[in-house]
Amino acid sequence: MNPCVTADEGYCEISFAEKVRLFSFDYLKCCIYLASGPLPAAAFTKKLYSELVSTSQVLEDFLDFHGAKNNSQWYCYRELAAAVRHLSLGGYSQKHIANRLIFYDLPQTEEFSDAGRKAAGFVNSALMKLAPVIINEAKHLNIPIPEHAFGPEDFPGTTTGEMLPYSIDDESKDIQKKHIVKIASEFLGISTRFDQLGLYEPYSIEEIRQLVPVQVNEVAIRRFEMVVHNLQSSFDTYVIHGGFRFGDRKLKQLRSHFSVVFHLLQMMGRLLHLYERHLHEAGYKNIYKQVQDRLAALVDPDQLLECTVNYGLYYACHYLSTGKELAREILNENIERGRIEVPIPQKLGFHSRPSLMVAKIVQYYGGQVELVIGADRFDASSVLDIQWAGGKIQKENIERVNFEGDVRALKDIEILAAANYGEDTMGKGVPLPNELKYLR
Structure with missing residues (x-):
């Protein structure tokens, strides 16, 4: 049996000092690389960010397990690891945007791209400032510093001039x-x-x-x-x-x-x-x-x-x-389109409350719905348009109207109409059916 493995516990008995050295090793190698001099933007690849994220996270978790948050000697080393982790996670997301932007087919991305480079520059600069401080803090804690650092060859970018053939339609x-x-x-x-x-x-x-x-x-x-x-x-x-x-x-x-x-x-x-x-x-x-x-x-x-x-x-x-x-x-x-015929609100017609209720339903689903009165069509997502229609309805003494468009919204408008558009004949609000709870 391995002497460092106990029969009943099944794990390796290594001292805190040795484990903190192991959990710091690749993390410090990254820091030495970052502290080696001003690095160009191209040096900050997704692989570098990923290495910083993973190594800082396991170190932070290790330190938290051993109470570093409540220890004046180790608290700073722990906080530096947390800062590296969150900056690197942010940098990774920004690098992903930069790499994929050419494929996004979004309009007018020049200003966005420039602003993204500035954001990445801030993250990268902060990481380079943190690196020598982390190394010094490790020395202060008597954590051995690795003799060799990572180099640019360890962190290639994800993009190349080649593209795999498009063979799945x-x-x-x-x-x-x-x-x-x-x-x-x-x-x-x-x-x-x-x-x-x-x-x-x-x-x-x-x-x-x-x-x-x-x-x-x-x-x-x-x-x-x-x-x-x-x-x-x-x-x-x-x-x-x-x-x-x-x-x-x-x-x-x-x-x-x-x-x-x-x-x-x-x-x-x-x-x-x-x-x-x-x-x-x-x-x-x-x-x-x-x-x-x-x-x-x-x-x-x-x-x-x-x-x-x-x-x-x-x-x-x-x-x-x-x-x-x-x-x-x-x-x-x-959208699947349809047409319904429903009564107008009794007895006050399409004043503010019923107009708002109909508009909210249409806005909730997002599809086009029109209130149709003869040859006239009104946008049912607009309270003002429905109220304009209400004036025509009142003038012409119309009792029933048609709605055309998104069947999802039409279904809920039918439910609303059956509840007299959420009000009694005096214009006071009444409870809505459960199907329309999103209007409450």
């Missing part, structure tokens, strides 16, 4: 319209919910500090990241299995919009975690404040916030907004 995949409709509708729903975080021009650092973390924070961004990731997964599973190069251009452009948003949200989530957990709240103990100040001198909190908000949030809003028109176009090309 994703056009032959059975594309079901119901999945396309569902995904386009969900994209519109996410875009609408994201409007609460809407940013359509750069903010000053003072405005950003008011925004983060009160409105824009890791929890909120991770929530959106999850729903966008689910959207992308559904698309890849049920719509188009292949890559970006061929196939239905509109569908792949729509995927590009939510894919780039997903990776921006990934980056934002990591940077916001670093800010909120390690740079913003120092805690009540002096050692926490001292380490926070050291980290802030290496990773400028204001630059991190500007990168997160004026790059990440700004362009996430931009691509969600610009993708709306495309999503609506795809949705209306694939």
